[in-house]
Amino acid sequence: MTGTLDITIEKIKKSRVSDYDINNVPFGKCFSDHMFVAEYADGKWQKAYIKPYADEPMSYATSAFHYGQAIFEGMKAYKNEAGEVSLFRPHTNFERLNKSAIRMAMPEIPEELFMGGLMELIKLDTDWVPTSETGSLYIRPFLIATDEAIGVKISDTYKFIIISCPAGKYYGEPIKVLVETNFYRAVKGGVGFVKAAGNYGRSLYPTKLAQQKGYQQVIWTDSETQQYFEESGTMNVMFVIGDTLLTPALSDTILDGVTRSSVLALARDWGMKVEERKVSIKEVFEAIEANNLKEVFGCGTAATIAHIIGIGHNGKDYALPPVADRKFSTKVDETLRNIRKGKAEDKMHWMVKVI
Numbered sequence: 544m545t546g547t548l549d550i551t552i553e554k555i556k557k558s559r560v561s562d563y564d565i566n567n568v569p570f571g572k573c574f575s576d577h578m579f580v581a582e583y584a585d586g587k588w589q590k591a592y593i594k595p596y597a598d599e600p601m602s603y604a605t606s607a608f609h610y611g612q613a614i615f616e617g618m619k620a621y622k623n624e625a626g627e628v629s630l631f632r633p634h635t636n637f638e639r640l641n642k643s644a645i646r647m648a649m650p651e652i653p654e655e656l657f658m659g660g661l662m663e664l665i666k667l668d669t670d671w672v673p674t675s676e677t678g679s680l681y682i683r684p685f686l687i688a689t690d691e692a693i694g695v696k697i698s699d700t701y702k703f704i705i706i707s708c709p710a711g712k713y714y715g716e717p718i719k720v721l722v723e724t725n726f727y728r729a730v731k732g733g734v735g736f737v738k739a740a741g742n743y744g745r746s747l748y749p750t751k752l753a754q755q756k757g758y759q760q761v762i763w764t765d766s767e768t769q770q771y772f773e774e775s776g777t778m779n780v781m782f783v784i785g786d787t788l789l790t791p792a793l794s795d796t797i798l799d800g801v802t803r804s805s806v807l808a809l810a811r812d813w814g815m816k817v818e819e820r821k822v823s824i825k826e827v828f829e830a831i832e833a834n835n836l837k838e839v840f841g842c843g844t845a846a847t848i849a850h851i852i853g854i855g856h857n858g859k860d861y862a863l864p865p866v867a868d869r870k871f872s873t874k875v876d877e878t879l880r881n882i883r884k885g886k887a888e889d890k891m892h893w894m895v896k897v898i
């Protein structure tokens with residue numbers, strides 16, 4: 544039961560899990576046996592069901608395709624050595640999804656529907672949770688507008704769907720990023736603080752241009768002054784300058800990343816100096832010149848910690864300290880992995896057991 548909604552469950556006849564080496568699959572391309580679907584119409588959530596993962600026919604007029612009422616989350620489930628499966632901070636994703644829903648004029652999802660559907664789904668697909676050191680089950684909840692209508696208006700109907708896929712590392716190697724001052728990920732008053740599909744769509748062209756120049760990602764700057772760093776690619780960005788951890792403060796252009804908040808919580812717990820504020824390009828490049836920039840990394844659910852080893856700016860490439868010298872991000876990466884895999888104490892009560 545999810546509040547007033549029963550979840551109907553149709554199990555797959557024969558699991559597909561043995562078709563894959565789940566500890567060794569490319570990110571986001573092979574999907575586990577089941578999916579969760581909830582349907583919204585006439586002002587309320589109507590029905591919820593779990594069924595074998597499958598494509599579903601949709602009208603070409605579906606409004607999500609045209610006007611972008613589409614939001615999503617990224618979260619992960621982990622398996623410990625005893626074979627128990629837990630989710631990392633699922634309520635944080637639940638709350639953020641509803642923040643996104645409000646901003647995009649979509650219906651909020653009741654907690655029992657989100658958590659109930661998620662728990663039932665992951666219970667059915669525990670065989671898909673990798674056991675490797677860096678492996679997890681990446682879970683993608685998403686909400687889309689489903690009205691078949693070309694007129695621009697708030698949709699009356701929606702589907703909330705959860706699918707999942709086994710995942711290893713998102714980036715195989717440390718990355719090089721290009722400071723982007725012509726295109727912006729987000730603007731003041733826009734939707735950068737929520738997980739709207741369009742935020743990712745608009746990032747692809749500038750990223751393609753950066754990749755043509757030999758970088759893996761861009762590092763976004765603010766649209767008003769181009770003086771401050773915002774995020775890197777699809778991740779929040781952090782700097783260690785001297786002995787201080789610095790990251791752009793949350794605003795309407797910065798996503799409230801779950802990994803971001805977890806890294807900050809651990810740093811504070813370890814007594815590190817932490818500053819959430821505007822981080823200027825000038826201070827970062829001055830720190831590089833003064834040999835005082837110790838670490839730069841992106842953080843997000845898919846990548847966890849992605850070390851940034853080079854930054855390009857104004858036609859010049861700056862090499863950053865080698866990963867082997869990065870004490871903080873290495874420790875935070877290991878600590879998060881150990882908490883998630885049940886090998887370190889979960890002091891902050893982040894893990895929620897599924898089974």
Ligand code: COI
Binds near residue numbers: 743846
């Ligand atoms: C995540 O880290 O979960 C993201 O949203 C990044 C990307 C896979 C879209």
